[in-house]
Amino acid sequence: MKDRSLFKALAVTLTVGWLAVFVIVPNLLTLATGFLTRGEPEFVLPVLTFDNYARLFDPAFFDIFLDSVWLALCTTVLCLLVGYPFAYILARLTPARRRLGLLFVIIPFWTNSLIRTYALIAILNVNGLFNAALLWLGIVSEPVELLYTNTAVFIGFTYTLLPFMILPLYASIEKLDHRLIEAARDLGAGSFQTFFRVGLPLTLPGIIAGSMLVFLPALSMFYVPDILGGAKSLLVGNFIRNQFLVARDWPFGAAASVLLTVVMGLLLYVYWLCHKRVRRAEPA
């Protein structure tokens, strides 16, 4: 059994070691840096303080944080409203069409988001297609200034992140046992009741997974507001980047990113709870 332990030791040491050094240590480092004092030119002075974490509740930062969370939430809701019916229809197509339909969701999923964000500029321009469509439909009488506004950032997030919502939704809807839906209908449930009491609870893990894949990047993708937003669109991602590269206040930037990690932890916890509930509801 000696060689088994050798191979095992190699595999375990390499993998655990790598993740400890490049995942656990950096995260602990960020947490710790948040308690230190800003310094020049060494970025960080080993002087203990709670100031950075306290400053997170200062309106100068907290308003930006709330704005970002609000925008990310709106994006998530819109992606969900558009994506759920889409994934549902897709999952009910014939296998050949389903495969093709899925391929055309996977392609934008894999296309660089930076490129997709850039592609929106030409659409959202004053004389771009979006305005032309609004004029043609008679919704507006003259072109609206969309580019470099918060609306453009909202459209940008929805556009880039929609495939990240559709794919997990599709995965959970496809797994849904259609007989359960039929059973609910046979037992006299209306379509409203069937959806909210059977379909929705069973696809909840997909909904939450998709929401996380949209919500978290929407907090951190600083290039979308950079490219589509105006000078005023400062989101938490841009703020953290600026703390590191412009203001050079690493401890405060670290504290702000710990806040993002906490948000992520809370969402993971909610996901875990829902997953547990659905597993229990499923027949073995």
Next chain:
Amino acid sequence: MKRMVKAVYLGTVYLFLYLPLAVLTIYSFNDAKHVVTWKGFTTRWYVKLAENSVLLDAAVNSLLLAAASATAATIIGTLAAIALKRYRFTGRTILSTSMYVVMMSPDIVMGISLLMLFVLMGLPLGFTTLFLSHVTFCLPFVTVTVLARLTGLDGNLAEAAMDLGAREFEVFSRIILPLAMPGVLAGWLLSFTLSLDDVIISFFVTGPTFEILPLKIYSMVRLGVKPEVNALCAVMFGVTLAVVSLTQLCFKERK
């Protein structure tokens, strides 16, 4: 009627997803420098692109980085999947927890925390730091892909090999690895694409000595629409389109 509504709905969402990319591609052939109006067909932006050695160097760097980090991530990620599947060991929790952390962490959090690690270690920012970061964020995706493949396998095969006297390394190289190969290949492709796509993490850990394409595009894009950038983005989109379609086709043949 109901079918019509469904078809129209699907069509509208696909239009939303593809229209900007289609417009971008069309404009990359537009013979005008600043205006949005159509001034005739030209391929000169592509010619200009092919002559831009700075961009070409960055593209080569990106491909090198993606190939190197995908390979390293595939080796470590596959070992991690096998360890998680076959062994009981201390540090198991560290392994699975940090995988989740990597997959769910907002990119910016990973970017700044790796930056602080490298500064603390005194590593100069450049190829090494990019490579270490890319391996780290690709690794869990390989592990998940390989693990999914291993879970579907018959555990008795490895048992039988061991009963017949195969040593652990032989079980790995002659039983587990060949069986897990589709998962390993898929993991490599996934990592390769992830590495080419990353902007945010690379943004923090890059250095002036090693320029990569996504960051180059980022600095160009911030200055607004330019026909050359249109052409470059259209090429990148074309490559993704080809690679994804090919991968899907290959997996279809296998089934």
